[in-house]
Amino acid sequence: MKHLLRFALLLVTIHTSAQSTQKPPLHGKNWMAITGKPMAATAGAMIFQKGGNAVDAACAMLAATCTMWDVLSWGGETQALIYNPKTKKVIAINALGVAPTGATPTFYKSKGYSFPPEYGPLAAVTPGTAGGICHMLAEYGTMSLKEILSPAMEMAAGYPIEAQTANSIERNKKLIKDWPYSKAVFLTHPGEEREAPEPGEIFVQKDLLAMLTKMVEAEQTALKNRKSRKEAIMAAYDRFYKGDIAQEFVRGCQEQGGLITMNDLAKWKPVEEEPLHVNYKGIEVYKLQPWTQGPMLLQSLNILENFDLKSMGYNSPEYIHTLYQTMNLTFADRDFYYGDPAFSKNIPIKGLLSKEYAKSRAREINASYNKANSQPGDPYPFEGKKNPLLSLLKIRESLGDTSNKEPERFVPKHDAVTAMNDAYQDRLWRGTTSVEAADKEGWVVSITPSGGWIPACIAGRTGIGMSQRAQSFVLDSVLSPFNVIAPGKRPRVTLTPSMALKDGKPYLSFAVQGGDTQDQNLLQFFLNVTEFGMTVQQATEAANINSNQLWLSLGGTALKDRQPRAGSLLLNSNTPDKARQTLKGMGYSLSFSERTSGPVNAIYFDWKHGSLWGGSSNHGEDYGIGW
Template sequence: MKRLLALILSVCFVLPLLAQQTQKPVLHGSSWMAITGKPLAATAGAMIFQKKGNAVDAACAMLAAACTMWDTLSWGGETQVLIYNPKTKKVIAINAMGFAPTGATPEFFKNKGLNFPPEYGPLAATTPGTPGGLIYMLANYGTMSLEQVLEPAMQMAAGYPIEAQAANIMERYKPMIKAWPYSRKVFLPHSPAVVAGGQNAAVSQREAPEAGEIFVQKDLLETLGKLVEAERNALKRGKGRKDAMMAAYDRFYKGDIAREFVRGCQEQGGLITMGDLAKWKPVEEEPLMVNYKGIEVYKLQQWTQGPVMLQALNILENFDLKAMGYNSTKYIHTLYQAMNLAFADRDFYYGDSYLPPAEPIKGLLSKEYAKQRAGLIRYDKNDVSIGPGDPYPFEGKKNPYLGLLKKRGYELDTTKRNFAPKHDMGNNSAPELYQDRLWRGTTSVEAADKEGWVVSITPSGGWLPACIAGNTGVGMSQRMQSFVLDSALNPFNVVAPGKRPRVTLSPSLALKDGRPFLASAVQGGDTQDQNLLQFFLNVAEFGMNVQQASEAANINTNQLWLSLGGTKLTDREPKPGQILLHDSTPEMVRGDLKKMGYTLSFDDRTSGPINAIYFDWKHGSLWGGSSNHGEDYGLGW
C-alpha cells in the first residue's frame, strides 16, 4: 500500500510539472538558435547569424565573447566541441584541451606538500586551448573570417558594461588577485597601486569595477587585434581562408603573443615554455556513442568525463524508468546507484586517450558490462562499497590493475565486498567549500541553423580569480588540478608533461532516426554528466520539452572523487550516501531515502544551468531551452 501511495505521489508530482508554465519561456526558431551562459555572448551569436554566418561561425563568436567576460572562463582556458556536420551526416569532436607543461611531474608537486596540483595561479595552468580550438573549428567548418567572428569580442574588450556577477567576484578575490601584477592591472582598476602606478598596500574601498561600469581590457584587445592583423596580412599575401587563419594561430602559439605569454607565465612562477605552446595542437577525433532505446548519444572521449553518462545510460537501459515515475523513491535510488557505478569507473579508468596506458573504453561502454554492473544495484539501501568494476574481460583482456585495485581497498568479487574502501569514506571539508568545488566554473554554447549544422561546446578555464600571463590580457587555465599524483587513485590520469588532464567538461549531442535530436551542455564540475543524464531522461523518458527539462528538479550524488578544488585528499574524497534533492521532494520520498541510508540535503537549485536545443522535425523548427539559474540566455529566429 505504501509503495502504491509513493507511486501515486510521484505521478502527481510529474504531471503538474509537465503542464506548468516554466520560469523562462521555450525559445522557438526556424532559421537559427543561439544559446550560451551570458546575454551579451548570446547577442554576439545572433549578430553573426544576422550576417549570414552558420552555426559554427555563431558558436565561435559566442565563445569569443564569453571568454572576454571572465567569471566562468577566459581566453587561456580550454574548449571541448561536438559538431554535427549535415554534409557528412556525422558527429565530429574537437579536443582543444591544453596539456601539462614541461616540468609538471608528480614529484614536482609532491615536493611542495601537495596531493593534487594547485587550484589557482601559474602552477595550475595547462597550455591554452581555446584560441587554437576556436580557430580550428572556424577554419574547417565555419564560413566567415576570424576578423568577422572576433568583432563582437573585440568591441567588448574595448569596453562593455560589466555585469555584477563578474565584478563582485573580482572584488571578493582581490587579496589573491593582488599577488599577480598583470591580473591586478586588469581586474582592480580602482586599486591605488593601479591608479598611481605604485605598490600601495591593500585598502578597504572597492577596487574592482562596479556593476554597469565600462570595463576596458586594452591588453586583450591588442592580442585579439594581432590575431586579426596576422589573418589580414596573410590574405594580402594571397593565402587562402584556412591558411590565413593558421597564420593567426601561429602568431598566438609560436610568435610574439606566445613569447609574451611565456614570459609573463614564467615571471610569476609558471612552467609553460615556448616549446610547450609550439608542440600543442587541437585534435579532431571520433566521439564515443551508445544507443539508448533507439537514440544515439554522443560524447567526447575518455579524456573528459563524458563517457560516464554513456555508461549510466547503458546501466539504466536495464530498468523501466518510466514505470518507476519521475523522481519517485525507486527512480531516485536507481539513478543514484547507476551514477555511482559509472563514476567509480570514471575515477579509476579515465584519462588522456592519446598517451599510454590505454584506457579500457570498449569494455566500459559494452552493453554486457553495463548489465553486469546493473546487477550490483541493491534495492534496500545505498551501497557505500561501490568501486570500479573490471571491464577488461569485455575486451577479451586481463586487467593489469587488479593488484592496484586491491591495494586501494576494492574487492572485485562482489560476494566478498561487505565494507567501504577507506579512501572513499568521509569528507571533512566544510560544506560550502565542497559545494563550491562541485559547481565551479565553465559555461556552455549551443548553436544550430536551418542548414543542419549543430554545435555543442563546454568551454572553461581561466575563470576568476585568474592569473593573467604578462601583457597579453589572457588568463591562464586552472585545469592542472584535475590530474592526480598517485596511480592508486587513477593510473591513467597521473600528471606528466604533454599529457591532458581528465576533465569534467562534457557537451552532448543526440541523434534519432539519423537526424539531430538534442544538443545540450551545462556547467557544474562533477555534476555536469549527472545533470545532462537527467535532462536527457526528462525528454526521452518523461516527455518534457527542453525548457521544462532544463528547469526540472534533479538529484546530485556526492559519492565520487571531486575533480576540482583542494590540494589534500580530504578535500576530494567521496561522501557515500550524500544526496542533493530539490526542496519540492515529497516527505514520503525523503523518509524512504533516509531509511535506505542516504544523507539528505536540499536546495531550490539542483542543477547547473543547462542550455539545450531540440529539433522538431515534424514542424521543421528548433526549440531552445535555457536554464532559469544563472545568467544563461538564448535567442532564436
C-alpha cells in the same frame, strides 16, 4: 495497492511534464544561439544575422564569453561536438591544453602538494581555446576571424561588466593581488574599499584587445598575400602559439613561477577525434573520449536501460535511488579508468561501454539501500582482456572506504551553494560555461569551454588568464592510473558537451556548467525529455538530484578534500516529507535547495514542424536568442 501506487506516480509524471516554466521556451526557424551570458548570446545572434552558420556563431559566442570571464578566459580549454549536415556525422574537437615541460609528480610533491594547485601559474596547462576557435572556424565555419572576433574585440575595448563577474573579482581580490598583471586588469579601484569594478561599470581590457588585434592583423596580412581563408585563420593561430603573443605569454607565465615554454606552445595543437556513442532506446547519444568525464553519461544510460524508469515516476524515491546508485558505479569507473588515450592505448573504453558490462553493473545495485563504498568494476573481460590493474584496485579500496562511517549530516539551508560545506560545494560545482548553436542548414554545435576563471593569473601583457586545469591531474597512480600528470599529457576533465541523434537526424544538443555535477545534470535532463516527455525548457528547469559519492576533480590540497561523501544527496526543497524519510531510511544524508536543475542549455530539433526549440535553465545567467 502496488498498482494504485504506480498509477499515482504516473499522474505525478503527467503533471510534471505539463508544468509551466519560469523562463519561456525559445523558438526559431532559422537559427538558435544560447550561452552563459546575455551579451555573449547577442554576439552569436549578430553573426547569424550577418549570414554566418552555427560554427561561426558558436565561435563568436565562445570568444565573447572568454572576454567576459564567464568562468573562463582566453587561456582556457575548449571541448566541442559538431554535427556536419554534409557528412551527417558528429565530429569531436579536443582543444584541451597539456601539462607543460617539468610538470611531473616528483616536481609537485617536492612543493608539498598532494594534487597540482588550484590557482596560479603552476595550475596551468597550455591554452587551448584560441586554437580551438581557429580550428573550428577554419574547418567548418564560413566567416573570417576578424568577423567572428568583432564582438569580443568591441567588448575588450570596454563593456558594462555584470554583477556576477564584478562581485567574483571583489571576493577573490586577495589572491588576485598576488599576480601583478591580474591586479592591473581586475582591480580598477586600487586602495578603495571596493577595488573591483562596480556592476555596470565599463570594464576595459587594453592588453587583451591588443592581443586579439594581433591575431586579426596576422589573418588580414595573410589574406592580402593571397592566402586562402583557412590559411589566413591559421596564420593568426601561428602568431598566438609561435609568434610574439606566445613569447609574451611564456615570459609572463615564467616570471610568475609557471612552467610553460615556447616549445610547449608550438608543439600543442587541437585534435579532431571520433566521438563515443551508445544507443539508448533508439537514440544515439554522443560524448567525447575518456579525457573527459563524458563516457560516464553513456555508461549510466547503458545501466539504466535495465530498469523501467518511467514506471518508477519522476523523482520518486525508487527513481532517485536507482539514479544515485547508477552514478556511484559509473563515477567509480570514471575516477579510476578515465584519462588521456593519447598516453595509453590500454584504457578499457570498449569494455566500459559494453551493454553486457552494464548489465553486470546493474546487478550490483541493491534496491533497498545505498552502497557506501562503490568500487570500479572490471571492464577488461568485456573486451577480451585481462585487467592489468587488479593490484592497484585492491590498494585503492581503502582510500575511499566510507562504508563504516556515519554519513555526514548537513543542515538544510536556503541555497545549494551553502547547503553543504562551502569549500567542498565550490569544488563540486566549479567552473565553465556552455555554448549551443544550430542553423537551418543543419549545422549543430555543442561546446563546454572552461579554464582561466577568476581568480585568474594573467600571463604578462597578453590579457590572457592562464588555465587552472592541471588540478584535475593526480600525482599517484593508485587514485587514477591513467590520469597521472606528465608533460604533454591532457588532464581528465569534467567538461562534457552532449549531442543526440534520432532516425539519423539531430535530436538534442545539450551542455551544462558545474564541475563534477555536469554529467549528473545532463543525464537527468536527457531522461526528463526521453522518459518523462518534458519539453526542452521544462527539462532544463526540472528538479535534479546531485550525488557527492565520488572523487572530486577540482580543488583541495589533501586526499580528504576530494574523498567521496557516502550517501550525500542534494534534493529539491519541494521533495515531499514521505520521500525524504524513505531516502533517509535507505542510508542517505540529505541537503536541499530551492533550485536544483543545474544551468543546462539545450536545443531540441522539431522535425515535425521544421523548427528549433531552445531551452536555457533558470539556474544562472544563461541566455538564448532564436530566429
